[in-house]
Amino acid sequence: MMSSFDSIVGEDSVAVSDYIDNAFSALQTSISDPTDSAARSNAFSNLEQLAAQYNDLAEFISDQKSLANDELSSNVDSINSLTEQIANLNQQIFKAESTAGSSANELRDQQEQLVKELSEYLDVKVSYDDNDLMTVNLASGQPLVLQSSNNELSLTTDSSNPDGEVGIELDFGSYEISIPTDELGGSVGGLIAFRNEFIPSAERMLGQQALVLADTMNEQNKLGLDADGELGINLFSLDSISVSADEGNSDKDSMVDVRLTSGSSSEVTTDTYEVVMLSDTSFKLVTYDLQGNISDESEIIDTSTATPNSDGFYEVDGFGVEVSFDSTASYSRGDSYEFVPTKTAASSIEVSARTGDDFALASPIAVEGSSSNLSDVSISIASITNTDSSSSAFTDSGGLYNAAPQTLYFTASDEVEIQDADGNVLATLSNITDYSNLLEQAGLAEDAGYDISLDGAPTAGDSFSISYNSEGESDNYNGLLLANLQTEATVGGTQSYTEAFSSLVTEVGSLTATLSTNMDSSEIIMNNSIAARDEVSAVSLDEEAVNLLRYQQSYTASAQVLSAAQSTFATLISALG
Structure with a gap:
């Protein structure tokens, strides 16, 4: 199964880093000439290919999860068959040795071979009862074989876990017990570690990168004008976040909705998120790492006093998500709802823009000084932060509201009146010493969604205008900001898109190195034990043989996980290029 990791990416042409480089x-x-429709089309095509590569890698990871499940199921079947055979041999040995002078050495040899096979799957401990019949226990102490009976293992799936973690149960007939997976050893222990730890980690890290790419490019594109002079739209789309209600919730039909906070993807982690109800109206958000340890928790939010946004969602500051509640549902203290924001991002990301014309490369505003100005001071755009018609100066139809800041008239070199389209004074600044971000200084920038700066002190009587950029076909102001996203620290607030991929590779490489060291040590011990075992002539499983079985399972466990890690590492290296 693990060998397929090596074959998913065979050529440099499919490297993720190449797709990112090609897209940007x-x-x-296209930024160098925003009027070139062919260049826009080519940029659009490369963006589609980048999204498709995220999908392909996500599908590959999902396939490995399925293959691991299948192999685990097969291993469990083999284990049950082996323990049944060992138990049957106990019965045959007992019958054979009940006859005076009879020997069951051949049967014991068969039993020894079966235990060796079993030790490849699990860490087992072998002992003998008063009748000299073999007892086989798991490393954690639970019995697999007792005299002539065996207890079967079964593979379980935790449906309440967002990653569908698999586990092992031991069936005692009238009841089952769960076996600690970190004590299983052998190929089963290695596969479960691969399935429950590495696969979810890789899936989430890849998803985090896709999520941040989509969010940051969407938000920046919406701050510009496209080829038709219209405000930009989202370039990418992602599936909505799936939420699971805890089975112990008071109202089985109650649910919460969760979504990303636009523009806050740098706050989103790869953790599992949980909405925990503290009362019928208050909640907090708790995050857990893959080991189940609490990594962070939010302030308490009381929906009876907090103000939601216009569509009823409550933003959880610092976590990059928003939560809404069903007004018809009943919530109680202790209810909880779990989700992983990054889980499906890589598999679901797709280009939602229609053509290359949807790249919003131009600034939505144009600024200029009056031709009658006495000074040679220049005006420039300081920032564009919001183009939403419901919360900024921009209209849906393309333009600025009349009440928006549109003229700066200097009554003195250090005093300016900021006027709307009708000449009404919105604010006055006096004693100006810093000519940057003048709208922010006047308290107007947040509502306007834009700000401007001057490169010096004007002369009294100078004026500067701000208007909708209706003739900005050749402007590339916003395109340059889109391009800058390639190298900005957007993933987790610390890494660029490509650096985040490198972190994923580093994590796999670290695991590979650790397992390689463990495997080498196990191999040395195993080889020494084999040599010692060869000097023992008895056919029964004496102390040396039992030790050998333990070393063999340790070596096999390391080899299983190492094989998976090395294959994954090779794949990710290829994917990075």
């Missing part, structure tokens, strides 16, 4: 290189070409 094509974008740079």
